[in-house]
Amino acid sequence: MQWITIYKKEWLEMLRNYKWIWVPLVFVLFCIIDPLTTYYLPVIIEATGGLPEGAVFDMPTPPPSEVFMMSIAQLNTLGVLVLALMTMGTISGEKKSGVAELILVKPVSYFSYLTAKWAAASTLLILSAAIGLTASWYYVQLLFGDVSFSAAVGVIFFYSLWIAFLTSISLFMNAWSRLPGLVLFFTLASLMIMSLVTSLFSNDLAWSPARLSSYLRSLLITGEVPVDLWYTSLVTAALTILLLYAGTKRLKKSSRLS
Numbered sequence: 001m002q003w004i005t006i007y008k009k010e011w012l013e014m015l016r017n018y019k020w021i022w023v024p025l026v027f028v029l030f031c032i033i034d035p036l037t038t039y040y041l042p043v044i045i046e047a048t049g050g051l052p053e054g055a056v057f058d059m060p061t062p063p064p065s066e067v068f069m070m071s072i073a074q075l076n077t078l079g080v081l082v083l084a085l086m087t088m089g090t091i092s093g094e095k096k097s098g099v100a101e102l103i104l105v106k107p108v109s110y111f112s113y114l115t116a117k118w119a120a121a122s123t124l125l126i127l128s129a130a131i132g133l134t135a136s137w138y139y140v141q142l143l144f145g146d147v148s149f150s151a152a153v154g155v156i157f158f159y160s161l162w163i164a165f166l167t168s169i170s171l172f173m174n175a176w177s178r179l180p181g182l183v184l185f186f187t188l189a190s191l192m193i194m195s196l197v198t199s200l201f202s203n204d205l206a207w208s209p210a211r212l213s214s215y216l217r218s219l220l221i222t223g224e225v226p227v228d229l230w231y232t233s234l235v236t237a238a239l240t241i242l243l244l245y246a247g248t249k250r251l252k253k254s255s256r257l258s
Contacts, residue, residue, distance in 0.1 A: 003112040010120030023086065024128040030078050031132035032139055034070035038062065039143040064145040065220040068152070071136035072159065072213055075129060080191065083166055087121050088184040091174035091251070110252045114171060115244055122167045126160045133159070151223045155216045158225075158233055162212050165236045166191070168243040175247040175254065209236040 014020055091114065137152045169190055173183045191210075198210040205211070206228060215229035 002108050003116045006108070006113060006116035007120050010117055011123075014120065014124060019086065019124060023082065023124055024131050026082055027075070027079060027128040027132035028135045029132075030074040031071040031136040034074060035067050035136055035139045035143060038067060038070070061144065064140050064147045065217065067144050068133075068136060068140050068147055068155075068220060069217055071133060072155070072216060075132070075159070076213055079129065079132075080166060081188075083125055083163070084170060084184050084187045086125070087167060087170040087174070088187065089174075089180035090117050090121060090171060092177050092180050092183050095174075095254075096178040096180075111248045114175065114248050114251055118164075118167055118171045118244060121171075122164045125163050125167060129159060129163055130156050147220060148223050151220050154219050154225060158212065158216060158219070158229060161233050161236050161240075162209065165209050165240045165243075168240045168247070172243045172247040172250070175251040207231045207235045209239060212236055 133152065133156050137147060137149070140147050166187075170183065170187045173186045173190070177183050177186070194208070195210045198205045198208040202211075209232065212229070212232045215226050215232060218224075218226045219229060
């Protein structure tokens with residue numbers, strides 16, 4: 001009951017802040033901008049003055065799967081930034097204002113408080129990404145060629161694990177700091193460090209969450225889930241649970257110290 005109450009409160013707050021409108025719209029924009037600009041690039045060049053005399057524009061049409069992966073790439077950059085900005089004050093803002101202490105003084109468990117907020121934010125972000133990627137799939141089908149709908153659904157499913165993982169990192173950082181700006185910095189810094197370490201030790205970290213998106217290309221091309229993607233998803237899910245557990249412990253400890 002506690003968990004559901006907090007979850008509903010988060011939903012209502014997001015509705016009041018119009019997040020259920022602007023976040024999906026932003027994700028749709030991120031996902032369709034590359035397919036549209038790639039297809040209409042010759043028209044755009046011509047409309048902006050064209051090429052110098054004698055120059056020839058010869059850009060091969062990319063395969064549909066690669067165009068769809070462009071949308072994933074956009075979500076991995078601009079989408080991640082939106083995620084971090086949207087969640088940076090989820091707990092830290094309430095800790096700073098004293099609202100968190102008022103809630104946690106009541107018989108509300110720290111685990112329910114943190115995981116309900118994580119679930120609410122993840123729900124919004126996952127649905128927004130799903131809408132955006134579905135829009136991307138539609139335009140890829142329309143402009144470039146066939147991408148299996150079942151493969152696209154698989155990509156959305158596995159990418160949802162990545163979003164849930166990123167949200168857990170942000171909520172973990174929320175439990176450590178009262179300043180939303182620091183939460184944003186540490187969230188983005190931890191993602192950059194994870195990506196860098198994964199790149200440097202790619203052979204040893206084949207199942208790092210940072211490699212999850214790269215395995216989605218094989219899923220799109222073959223229509224089958226690679227073994228590495230399954231293992232990476234299991235590791236990502238396990239780390240998500242671990243971060244939520246550690247965040248709960250940290251939140252409980254910081255509340256006792258304050």
